[in-house]
Amino acid sequence: MNEQTGSGTESERAPGPGVVSPDTARRPWEDGPQEPPPPEEIGPNEPAGPATADGPTTTDGPADGEPVGAALRSAARRVRGVAVVVARKPYWERPGSTWVVRRWPDLTACLAGTFFFWLSLTPSLVPRPWYYQGAIGGITATIGYGLGALVSWLFRLLSPWRPSEAVRARCWLAYLLLLPCAVAFLLGRSADMQRELRRLQGMPPTLTWHSLMIALISLAVLALLLVVARSIRLGTRLLTRLLNRFVPWPVAVALGLALSTAIVVVGTRDVVWDRGILEVADRIAAAKDRSTDPGVMRPYSPMLSGSPDSLVSWDDLGNKGRTFTGTAISAQEIAEFTGEEALDPIRAYVGRAAYDDYADAAELAVRELERTGAFDREVLAVTGTTGTGWVNPTTVEALEYMHGGDTAVVTMQYSYLPSWASFMVDRNEAGIATEALFDAVHARWEQEPENDRPKLLVFGESLAVSAIESAFDGLDDMIARTDGALMIGPPDFSPIHSELTEHRDPGSPVWRPAYDQGRHVRFAQYPEEDLARPAGEVWEEPRIVYLQNASDPVVWWSPSLLFQRPEWLNGPLGPDVTSSIDWFPFVTFWQTTVDMAVSYGAQAPHGHRYGSNPVDAWAAIAPPTDWTETDTDRLGWLLEVRHPPKHGWAG
Numbered sequence: 001m002n003e004q005t006g007s008g009t010e011s012e013r014a015p016g017p018g019v020v021s022p023d024t025a026r027r028p029w030e031d032g033p034q035e036p037p038p039p040e041e042i043g044p045n046e047p048a049g050p051a052t053a054d055g056p057t058t059t060d061g062p063a064d065g066e067p068v069g070a071a072l073r074s075a076a077r078r079v080r081g082v083a084v085v086v087a088r089k090p091y092w093e094r095p096g097s098t099w100v101v102r103r104w105p106d107l108t109a110c111l112a113g114t115f116f117f118w119l120s121l122t123p124s125l126v127p128r129p130w131y132y133q134g135a136i137g138g139i140t141a142t143i144g145y146g147l148g149a150l151v152s153w154l155f156r157l158l159s160p161w162r163p164s165e166a167v168r169a170r171c172w173l174a175y176l177l178l179l180p181c182a183v184a185f186l187l188g189r190s191a192d193m194q195r196e197l198r199r200l201q202g203m204p205p206t207l208t209w210h211s212l213m214i215a216l217i218s219l220a221v222l223a224l225l226l227v228v229a230r231s232i233r234l235g236t237r238l239l240t241r242l243l244n245r246f247v248p249w250p251v252a253v254a255l256g257l258a259l260s261t262a263i264v265v266v267g268t269r270d271v272v273w274d275r276g277i278l279e280v281a282d283r284i285a286a287a288k289d290r291s292t293d294p295g296v297m298r299p300y301s302p303m304l305s306g307s308p309d310s311l312v313s314w315d316d317l318g319n320k321g322r323t324f325t326g327t328a329i330s331a332q333e334i335a336e337f338t339g340e341e342a343l344d345p346i347r348a349y350v351g352r353a354a355y356d357d358y359a360d361a362a363e364l365a366v367r368e369l370e371r372t373g374a375f376d377r378e379v380l381a382v383t384g385t386t387g388t389g390w391v392n393p394t395t396v397e398a399l400e401y402m403h404g405g406d407t408a409v410v411t412m413q414y415s416y417l418p419s420w421a422s423f424m425v426d427r428n429e430a431g432i433a434t435e436a437l438f439d440a441v442h443a444r445w446e447q448e449p450e451n452d453r454p455k456l457l458v459f460g461e462s463l464a465v466s467a468i469e470s471a472f473d474g475l476d477d478m479i480a481r482t483d484g485a486l487m488i489g490p491p492d493f494s495p496i497h498s499e500l501t502e503h504r505d506p507g508s509p510v511w512r513p514a515y516d517q518g519r520h521v522r523f524a525q526y527p528e529e530d531l532a533r534p535a536g537e538v539w540e541e542p543r544i545v546y547l548q549n550a551s552d553p554v555v556w557w558s559p560s561l562l563f564q565r566p567e568w569l570n571g572p573l574g575p576d577v578t579s580s581i582d583w584f585p586f587v588t589f590w591q592t593t594v595d596m597a598v599s600y601g602a603q604a605p606h607g608h609r610y611g612s613n614p615v616d617a618w619a620a621i622a623p624p625t626d627w628t629e630t631d632t633d634r635l636g637w638l639l640e641v642r643h644p645p646k647h648g649w650a651g
Helices: 062-089 109-120 130-158 165-200 209-243 247-292 315-326 331-338 359-370 392-403 419-444 464-471 475-479 494-501 586-595 611-623 629-642
Strands: 346-350 379-383 407-412 454-461 483-490 521-524 543-547
Touching: 062 165, 109 130, 109 165, 109 209, 109 586, 130 209, 130 586, 165 209, 209 247, 209 475, 247 315, 247 419, 315 346, 315 521, 331 392, 331 629, 346 359, 359 407, 359 419, 379 392, 379 419, 379 464, 392 407, 392 611, 392 629, 407 419, 419 454, 419 464, 454 464, 464 483, 464 494, 475 494, 483 611, 494 586, 521 611, 543 611
Parallel strands: 346 407, 379 407, 379 454, 454 483, 483 543, 521 543
Antiparallel strands: none
């Protein structure tokens, strides 16, 4: 455009009223101040004041609102202009292929991420708190985004077809306009399904504002993970260019990808996981193991480990061992319940600090049992522990109350790590330690006269089930070497449990299997009903009971959930599992993983809580003489009062 010179006439240099010169025309959305509107654009009720060199002036009265009206019209033109630009191209296009970081996401990836976010909102085994749901929503959306980006990249690589600018703009515009409505609808449906699940498991409904927090947390997690992924991609590109200075481009690409992969894998495994998460968990667990819980006092009964007469010192018991022996019930407490004379129960515990190897620990445990006279008791029970060394007090006390304290329970601590960390770093150690303990106790038990031996029982909960089962070669070995067994919340990888489930009787669901017509083994969530099945079949001794909730994620978690539909989702579903549940690759795995962390939030018998059900189980496995159903109900009520549900993870 040429600049006007002073030789022109006034009419040539100035446009007429209402006409915009091409030289001074300005788009509404361009930056910079706007010219005031000409008088012709002022409405009939907005009289214009006399013009001055500094611009139009106003008079008193209605004219005072003219600058506001002009500003509003100017803003409206700007917004209208921006809307036109966005409608024509609602995305950012990178200037060239040299731009590694794309500021605008891929549409296919966004669609896949949105779909996976919806899948993450579907219900699973137990209700999830909103903050956990937000985290799992962000992780799952990231997985979907990555898969969508991969599909889009492959399509661009293999197909020459590209959508036109108009088609692409319309698709993006439709996605951006529909996304808020879709997310609101999905969150509403998810809230409805979660309410149904919470109703099935006797929990109060969620609050409305939780849905908004879920969306915000998911978006934040998604953005964080995408930034990390793109940073890795950018670093790989820079590394490749650096290598290309010394080697040809194909070799540089191969080396760059290999080095980048190695850095990510090694850094994630060794730095983030081993030296980060696990090391922090180890330090916290070690400090916890050295501590003593409030209210726990050193016992002075010679029947308990850690007492002055014990072969195991109080300091060597560890946190859970001190709780195990320091909170033991007395003969007086038992007598108050039974109305008869009782004995002080024996509890033998070998802490991790008390031995160097498992053989020494097993020998020490046997000597502790001999010191207390455990082999003269009516019942002798061997139990495994969870990762921290925890033993469920309800299960132990149920046996002690039931038999008037004429019992002995022995166990040994193999780790002080939480169960999840113990599973990751020393999963096999639990089985090796428990096998050494049981073999030593069994060998000493066999030395007693056959008619005077105590009943030899085994029991465990959660990770301890796998530890106890590893002490036997199979079900037949357990039946041959024990007088009964109680397994509570068995993990999926427990060897005998897996065998029983796989070879269950035809027609029985995986969450309540029947094995060999219930001749020796029976599964229960509601013991009063389930232990009577199969109806009409004789339950022979020794008896083995598996307490297994259909909604317990610890029972059903497995890496195979990533790519394989589990049997527990096939009909009929468990009594406390919502009909809205379904399986999706990747998603169900993450949901069940999170469910394990919150499985103690449900009420018994749901999730990983079993309440007083061990009372019913022991009454079926090893009942004392003249024990009645009324006694079972009384003892169950007493233990529920003594051990009310607590939040958190016990082992």
